[in-house]
Amino acid sequence: PRISYILDIIDKNPGLSFRDLQRFSGYPMGTLSNSLSNLEKDSKIIVKRSKRRSNYFPRNISPSEFPTLINLRKETSRRIILFLVENQKGTFSEIRNFANKSPSTVSLTLTNLIENNIIRRVSGLRPYFELQNIQLIHNALMRSEPNTIDKMKDRFADTFSYL
Missing domain, CATH: 1.10.10.10 (Winged helix-like DNA-binding domain superfamily/Winged helix DNA-binding domain)
Structure with missing residues (x-):
């Protein structure tokens, strides 16, 4: 349920930053960070990292x-x-x-x-x-x-x- 909820947020809001995703989902930083790294490892999301922030995208973009x-x-x-x-x-x-x-x-x-x-x-x-x-x-x-x-x-x- 947590993973599908995060995926749903990213699908509806492509390009969200980590902080925005945290505010939107309400999950603590550690829980969200762990879930996002698992989603990235499983190739379910794409992460675009820059110097100051990471943005999260669904695979279909x-x-x-x-x-x-x-x-x-x-x-x-x-x-x-x-x-x-x-x-x-x-x-x-x-x-x-x-x-x-x-x-x-x-x-x-x-x-x-x-x-x-x-x-x-x-x-x-x-x-x-x-x-x-x-x-x-x-x-x-x-x-x-x-x-x-x-x-x-x-x-x-x-x-x-x-x-």
């Missing part, structure tokens, strides 16, 4: 979707992606106004999204940003339903998650 799903869990990245989905393209100032964040936070987030091949910067008289693969973004948006965990995200953590 393509690794090409991982960066998009991870960024959709971050408040500022999600707002920028949703802005570009609705408007197809946007200048830095339009994106900054929509995201309602400081220029440095938006710049850092845009740089991260470009490095992850989620958006691209188009140079010209008025440079703008657009999504690289709209179909991939739509698939990721369908998989990552907004839930209470995303709403509870701490804005401070969002700003420093790129350092």
